Amino acid sequence: MARTDARYREAYNTLLDYCGRLQVGGAVPSESELADVAGVSRTVVRRCLARLEETGIISWNGRHKRLLKRPANDDRLELLGDRTAAEDLEQRFLEWVLRFDVPADTPLSVAELSRMFSVPQHELKEFLAGLSRFGLVARRPRGGWMLRGFTKEFAVELSDFRKVLELNAVRIATDAPVGHPIWTTLSELRHAHLDLKSRIKTDFHEFSKLDERFHEAINSVVSNRFIAEFQKVISLIFHYHFLWDKADEQERNAAAIEEHLAIIDALEARDPDGAAKAAEKHLRTSKTTLLSSLRYHELG
Amino acid sequence: MARTDARYREAYNTLLDYCGRLQVGGAVPSESELADVAGVSRTVVRRCLARLEETGIISWNGRHKRLLKRPANDDRLELLGDRTAAEDLEQRFLEWVLRFDVPADTPLSVAELSRMFSVPQHELKEFLAGLSRFGLVARRPRGGWMLRGFTKEFAVELSDFRKVLELNAVRIATDAPVGHPIWTTLSELRHAHLDLKSRIKTDFHEFSKLDERFHEAINSVVSNRFIAEFQKVISLIFHYHFLWDKADEQERNAAAIEEHLAIIDALEARDPDGAAKAAEKHLRTSKTTLLSSLRYHELG
DNA sequence: TCAAATGTTTTTAATAATATCAATCATCGA
DNA sequence: TCGATGATTGATATTATTAAAAACATTTGA
Structure with missing residues (x-):
């Protein structure tokens, strides 16, 4: 798997709500219009439409789309939360360094930090790259990072x-x-x-x-x-x-x-x-x- | 494939040269010693030894290693060059921005820049993350980067x-x-x-x-x-x-x-x-x- | 016996691979 | 003819995979 489909899930629920406000049996607007409604690209809209058809909420045939039944509440897709972890990484990182008094020249393991702060590795790497501009951390010769520390x-x-x-x-x-x-x-x-x-x-x-x-x-x-x-x-x-x-x-x-x-x-x-x-x-x-x-x- | 085996290739050639200076029929030093010689870990040395044995240059049996024949020049592994590209990325990037007068708010495509500067994508991302600390570039809401530019x-x-x-x-x-x-x-x-x-x-x-x-x-x-x-x-x-x-x-x-x-x-x-x-x-x-x-x- | 060498396993960082999303272009139909 | 759809391309975010390093366990021979 690659990236999450959170965007699709949210769009699906939005469209579900939108359909709820339409007449049963009436026509569903064009893909582009729906894309505007949900604020996503047409690609996502089409995935949503495919599912809406599969679930039997709409019929979909080329450009003929009709609302078959009013969507129920448990048709909604669950969105996996946990979208605040990477928020204040800087704060949490510096807090860790200072609170635990991490000594200078400590090797920093991206994998370990990633677990510790529950942030994906690549985000941590970007973060460390940013800090290196302040001279707080530095790259080690053969990969990896180290804390230059509070000397x-x-x-x-x-x-x-x-x-x-x-x-x-x-x-x-x-x-x-x-x-x-x-x-x-x-x-x-x-x-x-x-x-x-x-x-x-x-x-x-x-x-x-x-x-x-x-x-x-x-x-x-x-x-x-x-x-x-x-x-x-x-x-x-x-x-x-x-x-x-x-x-x-x-x-x-x-x-x-x-x-x-x-x-x-x-x-x-x-x-x-x-x-x-x-x-x-x-x-x-x-x-x-x-x-x-x-x-x-x-x-x- | 994941990461390149350039390190292994270079080490192999180094060890080849080293063996060339040993007596044919004589003993080959321990793995740790060879690791020091090539400046790599034992893991790499062992991969090299495995190949050396396969090629028939040495015999390898537990801790008994003997040089069977003097290594020829075409035993060497070809190393895929291009190892200076990422050197002065900062210089080259700023030069590009200034020389071509890239306007403010230009969306920057990591993929494109990666090709343009022949630098792996992840390195570019780290580089951009660093520049963002100077306010030169910024993240766009839905992924990607943009040049904040010389306004x-x-x-x-x-x-x-x-x-x-x-x-x-x-x-x-x-x-x-x-x-x-x-x-x-x-x-x-x-x-x-x-x-x-x-x-x-x-x-x-x-x-x-x-x-x-x-x-x-x-x-x-x-x-x-x-x-x-x-x-x-x-x-x-x-x-x-x-x-x-x-x-x-x-x-x-x-x-x-x-x-x-x-x-x-x-x-x-x-x-x-x-x-x-x-x-x-x-x-x-x-x-x-x-x-x-x-x-x-x-x-x- | 015990230190050095080897064998094995675990962990990490680099990078390829891929799912998701956006944008463009070609095609179709009312 | 123009708006909608279908197909294609190209991007990014994230996972999966691999090379390398490090840690640990075992063996060997002086």
Whole structure:
């Protein structure tokens, strides 16, 4: 067997419904028309017609098609679900790498990953090929893949790259016109930060989510497909690493809130230099935290 | 058939050569040793041994292997060549897109491309999956791929992204220590620029190559896998677009030489602000040229 | 006896093969 | 004559098959 006939099955049920709305004994429209109704090609329609004839729901003879009886409910074809597995492969893959702390230079077996994530092998290969563009995985000389992994070098390069992108975003944000949605978002974020600050003693773990929202907002002012693509990966990696490092979490998060607020202050004051300085300070802290979380893991 | 047995064929010939250097009547080394010699697994070695025995070149009985006769030249297996096709697929693909000016939103047929570049389909799919990370191609709803292409938006976003990366590189370059290779390279580039400037009237078309060298040198100070990956694509695209736009080529190139020299001056003077300004000016010019070359093509 | 060599089995990655779907072209009939 | 159908071609997604590698088990001979 090759590909699934899910498309045919869905079309068949659609046509069944459609026939249900026709007069018994009346004519069934042309193949092209039915193709439009079901949103598939004529080839699929003809397969459906063949089955409809076989089941005795219609008669079919050249271009003479008649509805013989009203289709019953159990004439419908069952559609095999399970169409969400490949959805968030990226998320699940990175989650696996980070959660289980898969070491650098681990050989990745397409077959094994395919089972683990219940995704067909060829989809995994395409996915890995995509990741290789980010330097996260690489091809091995004689076939197969390997995880280049979260080494110290990787973390440094990632942080530096993030800094380049985000300082650029901050610079652009200060130039955003008054009506730009960023200002509303920033104002909301300020309140969210002040709110969390007031109850940081107990709810400090909520910061991780807030951090993600904050950086996403900053970067949203840059409409650039290249940057956007990277941002997804970057934020995911930073997110997970912060969850890792449990040492001094409350203090770190409290400090980060202040740093965020400083950035918001400078942005709202339309102070490019001040915003850049504040952002730089915050990104330096982030980098340190990322590196220390790696060290922590190496020792553990 | 499934995968090719090219590996086996090559190994067989290697072992044939190896046997040629042994004494006739003498013992043939162990399977593992032969595996090392040919650089393949024992499985392949055993297939080779089986054939060697069949051909009567060796006798094989458990661990007793003897060379019966010196292998002749026509004992060798023919290896189906064509093993360099997939080498620079990226280069060839982009060259095709740019040279033939393939319009945006063109549907890409994997089968057709596979024939065109003589690369197996699955390799092309992996390649396209990689490119999709750069937003150059995208999946179509019902299977297949399409070229998102070199629209105006693409050019703008690419230029902006390049600017972000390259200004960062310039900033880092001014901080490079005295012994850093960049200073030698820059000095060489200065001479090359002055040289070309003196004969710009006739040799202006040489500039494209020099431009590539210059930007590569600037970016070489940044050792970052993410940036490096992008740089390849960016430089290729700019390179081809400059080749396109024939209007005022000599003047444009003469002006660009001055801009490059200004950047080199500022860098050698260790003047970060001056270098950033000069670079920004040059990148603005590049962006304009890229956009005008697109307009030119739209009209043509 | 025990390490090295061989025999056997399992697993993986590369690639051919194929079912499904889409599109085109030729033909037919009202 | 034009719209509908029939036949053909060519594409992609997915399975099946095979070469190669790796893992495991057994044997042999110094």
